[in-house]
Amino acid sequence: xxxxxxxxxxxxxxxxxxxxxxxxxxxxxxxxxxxxxxxxxxxxxxxxxxxxxxxxxxxxxxxxxxxxxxxxxxxxxxxxxxxxxxxxxxxxxxxxxxxxxxxxxxxxxxxxxxxxxxxxxxxxxxxxxxxxxxxxxxxxxxxxxxxxxxxxxxxxxxxxxxxxxxxxxxxxxxxxxxxxxxxxxxxxxxxxxxxxxxxxxxxxxxxxxxxxxxxxxxxxxxxxxxxxxxxxxxxxxxxxxxxxxxxxxxxxxxxxxxxxxxxxxxxxxxxxxxxxxxxxxxxxxxxxxxxxxxxxxxxxxxxxxxxxxxxxxxxxxxxxxxxxxxxxxxxxxxxxxxxxxxxxxxxxxxxxxxxxxxxxxxxxxxxxxxxxxxxxxxxxxxxxxxxxxxxxxxxxxxxxxxxxxxxxxxxxxxx
Amino acid sequence: xxxxxxxxxxxxxxxxxxxxxxxxxxxxxxxxxxxxxxxxxxxxxxxxxxxxxxxxxxxxxxxxxxxxxx
Numbered sequence: 001x002x003x004x005x006x007x008x009x010x011x012x013x014x015x016x017x018x019x020x021x022x023x024x025x026x027x028x029x030x031x032x033x034x035x036x037x038x039x040x041x042x043x044x045x046x047x048x049x050x051x052x053x054x055x056x057x058x059x060x061x062x063x064x065x066x067x068x069x070x071x072x073x074x075x076x077x078x079x080x081x082x083x084x085x086x087x088x089x090x091x092x093x094x095x096x097x098x099x100x101x102x103x104x105x106x107x108x109x110x111x112x113x114x115x116x117x118x119x120x121x122x123x124x125x126x127x128x129x130x131x132x133x134x135x136x137x138x139x140x141x142x143x144x145x146x147x148x149x150x151x152x153x154x155x156x157x158x159x160x161x162x163x164x165x166x167x168x169x170x171x172x173x174x175x176x177x178x179x180x181x182x183x184x185x186x187x188x189x190x191x192x193x194x195x196x197x198x199x200x201x202x203x204x205x206x207x208x209x210x211x212x213x214x215x216x217x218x219x220x221x222x223x224x225x226x227x228x229x230x231x232x233x234x235x236x237x238x239x240x241x242x243x244x245x246x247x248x249x250x251x252x253x254x255x256x257x258x259x260x261x262x263x264x265x266x267x268x269x270x271x272x273x274x275x276x277x278x279x280x281x282x283x284x285x286x287x288x289x290x291x292x293x294x295x296x297x298x299x300x301x302x303x304x305x306x307x308x309x310x311x312x313x314x315x316x317x318x319x320x321x322x323x324x325x326x327x328x329x330x331x332x333x334x335x336x337x338x339x340x341x342x343x344x345x346x347x348x349x350x351x352x353x354x355x356x357x358x359x360x361x362x363x364x365x366x367x368x369x370x371x372x373x374x375x376x377x378x379x380x381x382x383x384x385x386x387x388x389x390x391x392x393x394x395x396x397x398x399x400x401x402x403x404x405x406x407x408x409x410x411x412x413x414x415x
Numbered sequence: 416x417x418x419x420x421x422x423x424x425x426x427x428x429x430x431x432x433x434x435x436x437x438x439x440x441x442x443x444x445x446x447x448x449x450x451x452x453x454x455x456x457x458x459x460x461x462x463x464x465x466x467x468x469x470x471x472x473x474x475x476x477x478x479x480x481x482x483x484x485x
Binding site: 242243247251 | 480
């Protein structure tokens with residue numbers, strides 16, 4: 001059966017896989033730094049790009065290559081690059097596109113690490129970022145200028161839980177002649193495939209739902225092959241467009257930025273992430289169903305001041321999320337308890353849920369963002385990111401929902 | 416047909432002319448979905464692989480951006 005006719009649930013298990021040594025059905029973990037070749041001529045051909053072959057795990061590894069093929073196929077992309085972490089994926093992808101003097105137009109509702117990269121780190125290298133509410137299309141349009149070289153959004157803002165209309169943002173990006181990069185970590189290809197969303201480049205922190213058990217850190221860049229890099233705004237792509245045509249982005253990333261920055265995936269992690277892919281559909285179904293039930297429970301609970309989850313009918317993002325993500329709304333939600341003290345009492349009161357900085361684990365996770373992952377930001381920035389002092393973020397796991405609700409109910413009694 | 420492939424002489428028996436898609440299969444070129452093909456110094460568009468033909472005396476280069484040294 002051709003992979004292009006398979007449904008996503010089947011593609012997750014069979015897509016891009018090849019029989020391993022001796023008939024192995026899982027990808028071998030090739031734990032080798034470098035790869036020997038028979039002759040000097042062979043290695044010369046590989047270095048010149050005339051022949052396919054592995055040289056050094058920083059630039060390519062068979063276990064990682066297998067993961068890359070699977071991820072590209074899942075998103076409907078033409079190629080993928082697996083990286084050491086989600087932040088490595090964003091850094092590599094963004095640095096492939098922008099140069100000193102360029103600007104990034106970014107959603108203001110961002111994961112804290114991405115916000116710090118854009119606002120602080122890249123600014124030190126002459127790359128400025130403009131932050132804009134991604135749900136206000138007129139504001140997005142107005143923020144484009146002659147220096148804009150990239151538009152960046154998250155499929156569901158973490159932790160703001162806002163949902164941009166990606167098709168509308170794609171139109172703004174097309175009109176501006178710049179690519180649209182979408183971080184789809186919280187939705188995964190199960191809720192929406194990047195090709196259908198209209199992204200040009202997709203980012204995943206594969207550490208989250210793709211891994212699924214909190215066992216390894218990883219990231220991925222998927223190239224949809226949809227952007228015309230021959231555009232005059234990107235003269236640095238010219239040699240890559242000439243030689244590699246619609247693979248220009250991946251070629252520039254691989255031959256320069258990914259190779260030079262060196263944030264490569266570890267083969268062991270690539271193996272664990274490949275294993276995670278196979279159960280993604282089942283897990284996401286349970287994650288999303290548990291999250292919706294927990295959101296409704298919190299919504300109706302007298303101790304909770306507010307709940308923010310796009311699956312709730314009173315969320316201002318409910319309709320757009322429903323349309324884009326097939327009636328599923330992800331597994332991250334936030335709720336308020338009126339004060340920081342109450343939020344701490346709740347977190348100290350849960351028995352099953354873990355207090356830690358992550359999402360996308362099988363286990364239910366809770367955190368107080370204002371004092372942890374967003375602690376470095378001032379009041380104005382916290383407001384932009386939708387972070388309040390009384391807010392608890394929950395990454396809902398796949399335990400029995402009644403146990404999660406009972407755990408939350410007993411912790412709320414302590415508030 | 417005698418061709419120059421990646422700088423070395425290559426013979427394809429029984430064919431006088433063939434398109435790039437067939438050539439990739441005949442020469443068992445690895446990862447055909449990712450290869451760039453240069454015909455007599457000109458890079459070909461992927462969409463043109465099935466409509467572009469090679470004949471005796473042509474020079475063909477296959478280039479990869481993945482694997483390898485880079």
